[in-house]
Amino acid sequence: MQAAQVKALACQFPAEAGAPLSRWSCRELARKAVERGIAPFLSASTVRRWLDQDAVKPWLYRSWIFITDPDFRPKAARILDLYARTWDGEPLGADEYVISADEKTSIQARCRCHPTLAPGQARAMRVNHTYGRGGALAYLAGYDVHQATVFGHCEPTTGIAPFMTLVAQVMSQEPYASAKRVFWIVDNDSSHRGKAAEDRLVAAFPNAVLVHTPVHASWLNQVEIFFSVVQRKVVAPNDFTDLAQVEDRLRAFEDRYNATAQPFQWKFTTSDLDDLLARLDRHIADHPEESSVALAA
Template sequence: MPVPRARQITLTPTDRRKLKALAYSHAAAYQQVIRARIIRDAAHGYSNTKIAARQQVHIDTVRYWRGRYADEGLPGLADRRRTGRPPRFTPVQVAEVKAMACQLPAELAVPLSRWSCPDLAHEAIARGLVPAISASTIRRILAADTIKPWQHQSWIFIRDPDFATKASRVLDLYARTYDGEPLGVDEYVVSSDEKTSIQARCRCHPTLAPGVARMMRVNHEYQRGGALAYLAAYDVHQAHVFSHCSAKTGIIPFMTLVEKVMTQEPYASAKRVFWVVDNGSSHRGQAAIGRLTKRFPNAVMVHTPTHASWLNQVEIFFSIVQRKVVTPNDFTSLDQVEDRLTAFEQHYNATARPFRWKFTPADLEDLMARIERHEQKEQNLQQPPGCDHQPAGLAHAA
């Protein structure tokens, strides 16, 4: 009986390059790597027996994939599509589960603030959408469309009628421009705000440093040692921080910080020093502008839009303080908190560089355009059919 001859394998330059990359890949599936190596050995003239020994597989495996490549080429090395077990849930049932997940529980009279997979499974059964379903199946159904009803994100709608004007003024200052004119070398931009309620929490047991296979350990129980406010002024272009600690916020603590900055050089003799502040009670409105200008004629107060303190660069510095100084909070007294903040200020100023501010006037224009489209869409939904209406501007933002 004649012995069947092995299929002849001849590689094209493209297939040879792809098979080589796959054969030496560390990220591809192991089965795909073995199949690529089998075909490369076959193209080099090795017998099926020799290939089986080299790749440590059965000789029938070599015959199978050698034949598949000879008949179908490189696509033949992929797995065949398998039918698998028939789906237990119809497309309509799957769509109904997804639709329920995209509704607030309160809309369905369910006493929950947000859904979890077990809650959705229980509600789907209770409403008769499916006879039975597990939480893991719900999770797989939602994962197909990246639906995560157990997560939430806070947001706030812009309601300052002069948002674009105020935000543009702040962004221009960051780009060293004011009223269309570039700032001079003797003009500075200072971003200022308060970080309130920094507590002194004295842990009942000492904090343990990290060890081998062990992270830092902080005792959960603590005694309160009071709280203080941390006021900071950040020179946007010089990356220099000035700070002041106070028992509480207010006009006097803020003006104390201003005094600390404006009595130092180069700010004392500067042509203008722009103070970017939010709308907190310590520096709100025209009264705060007049108070600052009266005390320091070369100081110019610039307010960020309402509820837009994210435009204030000092908030970035406060986030650094929160991560590197305040958390985890383990201080024996407020004096220790103040000493740590002061020491960190000196440490930060020694190596600080200006922040890479990425929100540009072009980004602001895109934001305003999206808001206007959103307002227009809402008005179209609320307007009765057949009625004429005028598009609303930013001044009518809800």
């Protein structure tokens, strides 16, 4: 009986139980259970054991978002088709390329106040917590999806001009300069949003085609995978003397990456997309109150 009551409490929001918390911990659940008279004494370890029986973990959370783009399916499908080397139902030619582009913003130079210590026997790398701020920069990159080649450069900030500099960096060299078409997959950031951005790109490079992801769907943009590699292998744990060192490290890593990289094994297809959308439709049909909340928001 006590275990069932604690599990029921764990499945409530803390605020509903009068606790000024955002999430429950086992210790807080034990404390609240004693306050409510569920048990005269209860340890956090006992609460954890009870919750483990039903895999209840109220201290964890997952975020989600409703699809708000009315053209989500066609926008997403044409990107997935490009990854499969097709466009409007026709296969891409050998002289057609797909570039996935975006900006990784606010890469900081944190100069640690004491030298970072290399790992040793039974000891992890040690990075001093205290640091001085050396500024921040943006890293703009275009990733050739099928050639696994990255083109990037750093800027003080993002914007239309820095993005067009990236485009020129790619489009001014072969094989892109003389290609039949070069498709640029981008998200809906203000640097390359909407019809104005499409017109600006074509005016500068007539063989360039701007392709936008659906709203809130940057996960469809493969360059984000490359940025995650950069975060793990170059930026973290962030120990740089200044921004020049950040830029040098990024440039050197780019060369290293291009020397051995293979295309990402992208497995999400239009069939997977249709299955996903069908599951979402069924979920909304079974939980209409969630869609009502989304529309009200």
